[in-house]
Amino acid sequence: MIYTVTLNPSIDYIVEVEDLKLDALNRMKRDLKLPGGKGINVSRILSRLGVENTAWGFLGGFTGRFIEDVLKSESIVTDFVNVQDDTRINIKLKHGGETEINGQGPQIGDKEAHALVEKLRALTEEDIVVLSGSVPPSLGGSFYDRLIAVIKERGAKFVIDTTGDALLQALPHGPLLVKPNHHELAELFGVEIEGQEDLIKYGRKLLEKGAKNVLISMAGDGALLVTEEQVYHANVPKGEVRNSVGAGDSMIAGFVGTLAKTNNPLEALRTGTASGSATAFSDDLAERAKIDSLLSQVQVNPV
Numbered sequence: 001m002i003y004t005v006t007l008n009p010s011i012d013y014i015v016e017v018e019d020l021k022l023d024a025l026n027r028m029k030r031d032l033k034l035p036g037g038k039g040i041n042v043s044r045i046l047s048r049l050g051v052e053n054t055a056w057g058f059l060g061g062f063t064g065r066f067i068e069d070v071l072k073s074e075s076i077v078t079d080f081v082n083v084q085d086d087t088r089i090n091i092k093l094k095h096g097g098e099t100e101i102n103g104q105g106p107q108i109g110d111k112e113a114h115a116l117v118e119k120l121r122a123l124t125e126e127d128i129v130v131l132s133g134s135v136p137p138s139l140g141g142s143f144y145d146r147l148i149a150v151i152k153e154r155g156a157k158f159v160i161d162t163t164g165d166a167l168l169q170a171l172p173h174g175p176l177l178v179k180p181n182h183h184e185l186a187e188l189f190g191v192e193i194e195g196q197e198d199l200i201k202y203g204r205k206l207l208e209k210g211a212k213n214v215l216i217s218m219a220g221d222g223a224l225l226v227t228e229e230q231v232y233h234a235n236v237p238k239g240e241v242r243n244s245v246g247a248g249d250s251m252i253a254g255f256v257g258t259l260a261k262t263n264n265p266l267e268a269l270r271t272g273t274a275s276g277s278a279t280a281f282s283d284d285l286a287e288r289a290k291i292d293s294l295l296s297q298v299q300v301n302p303v
């Protein structure tokens, strides 16, 4: 079974304006409220791909109830810890470009934190846990370490999609997958990255530090998969970009769901790329039909 963990879910409030004017009243051309948070996005795509999964994390207040209702309406199994404060609302402002304003997240107490850790004690060696997104400040910077300790104790595998120190600290524990985008990879090592050779060089450093698979996503330029055996490149299909929110999460869902089913990293890269692009070409996360229709356009080649 695949479990996703979203420590800091959100309602993504997508607001479109024709021409953004600062210090003035702007009227929305269109708006949309979606359940968000990286692990939740992974769960939604897994479920569309027919991969059984359970969404774990913290939800609170009226915003939390909205998220749970949408997930249930999509037949996603949820097992969240309830918190007192409202789950955050993240603003995704489309004004020609895309500007994001993400909230800090609710207060989470020791009791609630402990309740989530306890859920992980039911894991088995068959399970994969996808840890995705930011950690609310009230949980403290090392909360992922606490979860990883239990995952390891139970013999389960994990994927981690976060940035900075939280990601670096997770590497020695051997994540099945990490997926920095090209900017995050450069930031992680405090370097400028110029071209594919550099991307592969720093991708290999993540392998040396313990990751089993390193997926470097490059938005419209596709993705590189760096493994011990080989490096592969996947191109992106053609289409009109409507929204990049959740493209990376969709890629992780496509990759992990397919790897769990087939144990074939090339097929996983192909489905991951098609899923990421299908979301980039949709208003909300991609529907299954769109992912399937793009698959034949994705070619995976050794580098």
Ligand SMILES: Nc1ncnc2c1ncn2[C@@H]1O[C@H](COP(=O)(O)OP(=O)(O)OP(=O)(O)O)[C@@H](O)[C@H]1O
Pocket (backbone or CB within 6 Å): 181, 182, 217, 218, 219, 220, 221, 222, 223, 236, 237, 241, 244, 245, 246, 247, 248, 249, 251, 272, 273, 274, 275, 276, 277, 278, 280
């Ligand atoms: N402009 C685009 N055209 C086609 N495919 C895209 C585009 N942007 C993203 N994708 C697809 O989604 C995948 C992940 O995108 P990206 O590299 O932007 O990840 P990310 O930065 O983690 O995304 P997010 O915006 O969700 O944080 C890409 O590898 C690609 O398959």
Ligand SMILES: O=P(O)(O)OC[C@@]1(O)O[C@H](CO)[C@@H](O)[C@@H]1O
Pocket (backbone or CB within 6 Å): 008, 010, 012, 035, 036, 037, 038, 041, 090, 102, 132, 133, 134, 135, 245, 246, 247, 248, 249
């Ligand atoms: O603040 P975080 O946890 O880093 O990112 C949260 C977020 O921006 O990521 C998702 C897209 O990847 C959105 O659904 C959500 O709003």
